[in-house]
Amino acid sequence: MSVSSAGGSQLLDRAALLLDLIADGNPEGATLKELVDLSGLNTATCHRILNTLVGHRLLARDDKRKRYRLGAKMFIYGARAARGPGLISRCEMSLARLRKKTGETTHLMARHNHDSICLDRRDGECVVQTLTGSIGGSVPLGAGPGSISMLAFLDREEQEFILRANAARLGDFRDLPVEKAWRLIEETRIRGYAVDIGELIPGIAGVAMPIRNEAGVPVASLGFTFLCAKMTPGLVENYAALLRAEIDLIERRN
């Protein structure tokens, strides 16, 4: 699944895999058995790693139900990371400015495995329903402009892999067969940003643009969600220009 780290430290690779499996699974946590099955690790090994992680509070364990979930340290590291020179604080000002200039709901999404996760958002004047909901919410990559905008600028090979993996989950969304995702990707590549006008959630529109790392790979996206009713000619292009300007600022600080 995830590319194993170069120089090799088996134990760390395995621990990282388990963290990912737990983070991606049911928020109520995963049982040892589930993790053994998902990871393919030996039961004893898996057990040992999990308990060491619990010892360091990177994981927490519901003793009654014997389920492992992300631990208290994750809150803390997350909160700390948000203060450092990372994505969230680099985008904080941009989110605030975009929200102020347009009055719309703005959000910062990040890519994680096959999902797109909401890292931060500023609510707009109108309450709008969004795919991901609040911070921490996720959708499969392929659903929604925030996620399409990232997916569109990945390697062809990776796109194929992700869409194949997500095919079933995308089916849960309104009128979103994989072929449509491919079409959206194509349009997004040409346009430079992703647009959705009432297709996924009736009456709700979105515009989003990817943020790339030094290597040019999209790692996050910045976008708006607003009511279709507000649409006027040129609005989307206008919003896209605002996103472009902020993302230029953000990427310059890479």
Added chain:
Amino acid sequence: MSVSSAGGSQLLDRAALLLDLIADGNPEGATLKELVDLSGLNTATCHRILNTLVGHRLLARDDKRKRYRLGAKMFIYGARAARGPGLISRCEMSLARLRKKTGETTHLMARHNHDSICLDRRDGECVVQTLTGSIGGSVPLGAGPGSISMLAFLDREEQEFILRANAARLGDFRDLPVEKAWRLIEETRIRGYAVDIGELIPGIAGVAMPIRNEAGVPVASLGFTFLCAKMTPGLVENYAALLRAEIDLIERRN
């Protein structure tokens, strides 16, 4: 420093130590040399572990300045953990209710090593200056009611250890020698909650109460920050009662 995990997985213990050192250090990141000195690990070992963690994006590296800091995964795990049945989501409603009932700024603090970290907050009607600032900010344990309320209910031995370690840093605060911290701890143990009225930041008052885990150990605290000017007789007791009620709810869900 940190209690090494029971059954022993040296590599994981070391990785966890490095994560802690980086999380607790300068948000701009730490260099290899610094981490080698702090951890006591062999340079090659340290380098290998750090780079593996970077590979998994648990850490990020500023290539130009060769500094390691918390990585993108930490945002994601943090955001995810906040959704699960952990502290933040268990306290979300409480923060909102407390804010609504009083109109004051409310916060959730957690203990991490020798620091108290702001995990979540709801801003009140008046903008008040707080010790920790926004989410992710930290103060040494011993400074401020949120932090004193947790410290007060730890073992004597641990209190001594922490205050000794934090002595120098506490000196940076307004009129807070270690002896005063001890007095505040004593008062807090008797009262059941911590109070500060304009002593640390002139004109700013705070009330806070600890949240305990199943074992009765304080792991977090819930509190208010408000203007001294608002003080009326019985206000503090009233606020404390509100905190008590919410914390009872939260602890019941342990």
Added chain:
DNA sequence: TTTCATCTTTCCATATTATGATAAAATAAC
């Protein structure tokens, strides 16, 4: 620019550490 000192990265033989088969204990299901 050149020199020197500091810090980072790679290499590789070694033995320490993690591994996983097995069995025991604890739950859950029947």
Added chain:
DNA sequence: GTTATTTTATCATAATATGGAAAGATGAAA
């Protein structure tokens, strides 16, 4: 109460992480 499933613990073995040493980078001072 019995059986099936899942979670812990044990321990000999081999694969893995270790750290000394040396090469490469980087940056400061002359």
